[in-house]
Amino acid sequence: MNTEAIKELLYKMADDLLIIGHRNSEWTGLGPILEEDIAFSSMAQDKIGQSQALFQLLHELGEQAPDTVAFTRNANQFHNAQFLELPNGDYDFSLMRHFLYDIADQLRFEMLATSSYEPLAKVARKVKGELKYHVFHANTWITKLGTATDESHARMQAALSASWNYALGMFEEGSFEVQLKTENIFEGESALKNRWLETITPIFAKATLTIPDVKTWEPKLGGRKGYHTEHLQPLLDEMSEVFTIDPSAEW
Numbered sequence: 001m002n003t004e005a006i007k008e009l010l011y012k013m014a015d016d017l018l019i020i021g022h023r024n025s026e027w028t029g030l031g032p033i034l035e036e037d038i039a040f041s042s043m044a045q046d047k048i049g050q051s052q053a054l055f056q057l058l059h060e061l062g063e064q065a066p067d068t069v070a071f072t073r074n075a076n077q078f079h080n081a082q083f084l085e086l087p088n089g090d091y092d093f094s095l096m097r098h099f100l101y102d103i104a105d106q107l108r109f110e111m112l113a114t115s116s117y118e119p120l121a122k123v124a125r126k127v128k129g130e131l132k133y134h135v136f137h138a139n140t141w142i143t144k145l146g147t148a149t150d151e152s153h154a155r156m157q158a159a160l161s162a163s164w165n166y167a168l169g170m171f172e173e174g175s176f177e178v179q180l181k182t183e184n185i186f187e188g189e190s191a192l193k194n195r196w197l198e199t200i201t202p203i204f205a206k207a208t209l210t211i212p213d214v215k216t217w218e219p220k221l222g223g224r225k226g227y228h229t230e231h232l233q234p235l236l237d238e239m240s241e242v243f244t245i246d247p248s249a250e251w
Contacts, residue, residue: 001183005176006117007061008079009186012174012224013108014054015080018070019232020101021047022239026088043098043134050130053123060119071240075226075233082223083166085232095145096159099138100167104196106131111192116184139203146207157209164212168219171196 024044055066063069084101088094109131112124145152171193180186204211222228 001117001185002176002179003061005179005183006120006185007058007063008174008176009180010054010058010061010120012079012081014051014058014069015078016084016101016105016170017047017051017054019078019080019235020084020097021045021051022235023084023086023088024094024098039137040094040098043137046130046134050127053127057119057123073236075228075236077226078228078232078236079224079226080228080232081166081170081172082220082227082229083163083169085223085229085235086166087231090155092145092155092159093162095138095141096156096163097167098134099142100163100200101170102131102134102138103199104167104170104192106135107195107199108192111187111195115186120185142203142209143207146204146209153208156207160204160209161212165216165218166220168193168217169221169223172219172221172224174224 021044024040024047051070052066055063055069058069059065064072083097086093086097106128109124109128112120113128115121115124142156145156147153171189173189174180177188181188201211
């Protein structure tokens with residue numbers, strides 16, 4: 001089995017979860033209502049825990065310990081999609097990102113539940129169950145706000161339009177795409193994107209939100225190869241502050 005292909009897959013998944021987990025945690029104490037404050041905090045904790053499980057798989061494949069990998073790399077060593085490192089902005093943007101990412105993430109883990117790489121399949125079978133609640137939360141609020149008032153509809157539509165090309169960057173293919181598919185480790189980013197589109201389209205229709213015209217699709221690529229926005233390094237500096245002060249601290 002191609003170890004380097006597995007590592008590439010694990011790194012981008014783990015980095016996605018770690019970065020969006022920290023972004024979501026920034027809503028703690030700032031949510032628009034108490035329920036949402038608690039929800040985003042809880043989901044953030046889940047995601048960081050899921051990232052740790054993937055970093056542990058990387059450690060078992062010869063990479064450094066999870067804390068070291070999570071907290072000592074620079075921005076150009078991260079493989080997360082650029083979408084996930086963007087500042088939270090207003091609640092409408094964070095909610096739209098939550099919706100677009102979490103559905104893709106759930107579908108990814110569902111696909112990986114039957115991966116030929118059994119350690120990853122085992123983690124995926126556990127994580128996909130946790131993600132059902134994240135997706136339910138996202139779906140509920142997208143539908144509610146998309147159809148509530150003219151203002152809420154306009155804000156959610158604007159958030160969707162602003163998010164779309166960044167969201168497409170989540171499906172950037174890596175160097176080992178062929179090997180992953182050939183060895184039945186993962187069906188591939190193209191298959192995942194197609195399932196994602198099939199899943200979100202009827203939800204957006206119910207929410208009366210319109211996906212941008214395909215002619216305007218220009219995926220924001222580069223994150224999987226270490227090219228990031230100016231927002232990632234400050235986030236990494238902040239989230240690694242405790243580890244820098246006390247490397248013996250535990251998650």
